[in-house]
Amino acid sequence: MLLEKDFIYNGTLEGLEKGSFEWSAPSNIALVKYWGKKEHQIPANPSVSFTLNNCKTVTKLSFVKKESDNGFSFDLLFEGKEKETFKPKIQKFFERIESYCPYLKNYHFTIDTLNTFPHSSGIASSASGMAALAMNIMNLEKTLNPEMEESYFYSKASFLARLGSGSACRSVKGNVVVWGAHKEIEGSTDLFGITFPETIHDVFNNYQDTILLVDKGEKQVSSTVGHDLMHGHPFAEQRFEQAHENLSKIKTILQNGDLENFIKVVESEALILHAVMMTSVPYYILMKPNTLEIINRIWKYRSETGVPVCFTLDAGANVHVLYPQQVKEKVLEFIQQELVGYCQNSQYICDEIGKGSEKIN
Structure with a gap:
């Protein structure tokens, strides 16, 4: 079982000078709802959700190495236009994940994102948005650490997404995802979402x-x-x-x-x-x-x-x-x-x- 300390990055900070990645992440709809949380985005109760397919966020992360570490640096575009109102949330997200992703201060990022569905209308746009951003960040980390195992890649992506928006941790994988420790579900944890570990009936x-x-x-x-x-x-x-x-x-x-x-x-x-x-x-x-x-x-x-x-x-x-x-x-x-x-x-x-x-x- 992965612990919080396992997600702290201790590898090289030297890597690509510049580049870009692009990921999509879907929204999800909870069947058993998570409502109420503790410190550090820990859920007060476990939840389970269907991962959706068409309602998604598509995010392109472009990056160029900076000459000096002078804090987080990024531009944010939503549907092709600058979106200043979104920037404080991204700044807070970067601050939350800094200890797990110290390489973020080495780059200037351009985050170009769009939704396939209306933003802020109760279709979990923050979940898909933060999940898509987390996938891009983990793609960058994998270039710094090519030996990373796939299971760790997705677990840490879900862990990071959770720190941006709790339910975002359920948007990294499909098709049914459990988040939160539950005594009857093997591998379940408050730290990240896991794919439902049992065989799902054909009707679903x-x-x-x-x-x-x-x-x-x-x-x-x-x-x-x-x-x-x-x-x-x-x-x-x-x-x-x-x-x-x-x-x-x-x-x-x-x-x-x-x-x-x-x-x-x-x-x-x-x-x-x-x-x-x-x-x-x-x-x-x-x-x-x-x-x-x-x-x-x-x-x-x-x-x-x-x-x-x-x-x-x-x-x-x-x-x-x-x-x-x-x-x-x-x-x-x-x-x-x-x-x-x-x-x-x-x-x-x-x-x-x-x-x-x-x-x-």
């Missing part, structure tokens, strides 16, 4: 996620603020215990393909996340009226047809509609006929389980 292969964009605007409250509200929350300890129990249930469900209980756990977890926010101090309602309309219509459709379709939510108003590939045509017809009208500008994104980050040649 190519599982579909259609994301209904109820509100494409900025989230009402940042995830960081939301997580902090768990400190002193009256139901925090019960929630953390519940997450462990639900992860035990999902572990079994993912192996036996029990869609009825999959739906129960996943929908319950989504509603619990929002209930926790509604009972915090200060309190927030992150759903919109159209979110509730969509949920009720999904329940009605499932009850009337028996089609195993369900919903989940992140910390926002958008709805992730989850269903097996074999009912894709039926569910998409239902979405187009009954749910699109509740989406902002009738927009939705069709996605599915994916394999994680990819290097772009």
